[in-house]
Amino acid sequence: MINIKGLTKSVGVDKIQILKDVSLEIQRGEMIALVGPSGSGKSVFLRCLALKEKWDKGSFVIDGEDIQKNSFLGKRKIKREWAYLEQNPHLNLNRTALKNVLIGQASQTPIWRMATGMVRSDDYMGAMDVIEQLGLLEKAHQKSDTLSGGERQRIAIARALVHGAKVIVADEPVIGLDPKSAESVMQTLRNLCLEERVTVISVLPLELAEKYATRIVGMSEGKIIFDISGRRLTSQERNLM
Numbered sequence: 001m002i003n004i005k006g007l008t009k010s011v012g013v014d015k016i017q018i019l020k021d022v023s024l025e026i027q028r029g030e031m032i033a034l035v036g037p038s039g040s041g042k043s044v045f046l047r048c049l050a051l052k053e054k055w056d057k058g059s060f061v062i063d064g065e066d067i068q069k070n071s072f073l074g075k076r077k078i079k080r081e082w083a084y085l086e087q088n089p090h091l092n093l094n095r096t097a098l099k100n101v102l103i104g105q106a107s108q109t110p111i112w113r114m115a116t117g118m119v120r121s122d123d124y125m126g127a128m129d130v131i132e133q134l135g136l137l138e139k140a141h142q143k144s145d146t147l148s149g150g151e152r153q154r155i156a157i158a159r160a161l162v163h164g165a166k167v168i169v170a171d172e173p174v175i176g177l178d179p180k181s182a183e184s185v186m187q188t189l190r191n192l193c194l195e196e197r198v199t200v201i202s203v204l205p206l207e208l209a210e211k212y213a214t215r216i217v218g219m220s221e222g223k224i225i226f227d228i229s230g231r232r233l234t235s236q237e238r239n240l241m
Contacts (some may be wrong), residue, residue: 001026001027001028001061001063002024002025002026002061002062002167003025003026003059003061003062004022004023004024004026004049004059004060005023005058005059006021006022006023006057006058007019007021007023007048007057007058007060008020008021008022008055008056008057008058009041009053009056009222010056017222018041018222019041019044019045019048019222020221020222022041022223022224023224024217024224024227026201027199028166028197028199029193029194029197029198030193030199030200030214030215031189031193031199031202031213031214031215031230032199032201032213032214032215032217033203033204033208033212033213033215033216033217033230034202034203034204034217034219035203035205035206035216035241036218036220036225037220037241040221040222040241041221041222041223042203042219043171043172043203045219046169046170046171046201047171049082049201050078050082051067051075051078052084060074062074062077080164081164081165081166081167082165082166082167082169083157083159083163083167083168083169084169084170084171085156085157085160085168085169085170085171086171087171087176088176089152089155090156091144091156092144093143093144093145094143094144094145095143095144096140096142096143096144097131097139097140097141097142097144097147097155098124098127098128098131098140098141100144100155100159101127101130101131101155101159101162102123102127102162123162127158127162128140130158130161131158134154134155134157134158134188135154135184135188136154136158139151148181149176149177149178150174150177150180150181150182150184150185151181153173153177153181153185154184154188157185157188157189157192161192161196161198165198166198166199167198167199167200168192168198168200168202169201169202170200170201170202171202171203172203172204173189173202174186174204174205186208186211187212189202189212190212193214206233206238210230210232210233214229214230215227215228215230216228216229216231218233218237218240218241220240220241225240226240
């Protein structure tokens with residue numbers, strides 16, 4: 001379980017509040033969509049969860065462990081068990097999809113492995129299994145610069161899973177993708193929640209949130225304005241945004 005209480009975040013010399021006393025409880029295997037207008041604080045909230053932004057105040061407890069009180073172990077836990085997916089995944093385009101999955105990101109991988117691209121032979125089959133599960137087996141040995149946007153995003157997801165991600169935090173993971181690729185990425189994320197009990201927290205367009213999320217959290221002006229089970233929003237809920 002993830003328990004966030006009273007998360008507050010300000011920016012700039014004037015200390016403008018971007019997040020205002022945000023509280024949220026998240027269970028394992030949920031697919032939570034954050035929706036709301038631009039500037040409502042959704043992306044900053046995700047960055048705070050991934051510890052890419054400092055909190056002004058608030059409590060952050062994961063499986064009974066207070067992340068804020070023990071910052072060294074807390075950050076280590078987040079780096080080891082959480083994956084942050086950006087709109088455009090950072091892949092080494094000169095390496096194959098498989099090598100990108102095996103080597104991982106800088107926070108997951110020793111410097112010598114990042115530099116040389118060397119991997120252990122016993123990691124190979126596990127990576128191939130995950131790539132196959134995501135429907136990209138035929139792309140495994142292709143250079144990453146030949147992949148489509150949706151395929152790159154699914155390789156980034158495979159990389160996260162191979163390196164032990166239990167939680168995926170995704171900031172608009174399908175923006176700029178064609179509808180077919182977007183649906184493929186969303187179905188991949190939904191299946192991970194249902195079959196692998198991975199937790200997904202993602203900023204999404206409303207139509208995809210209504211179709212795929214198990215929970216929809218609406219945000220406006222740095223606050224949570226509604227928290228509902230995944231379904232079509234009512235007119236009143238839409239008007240709140």
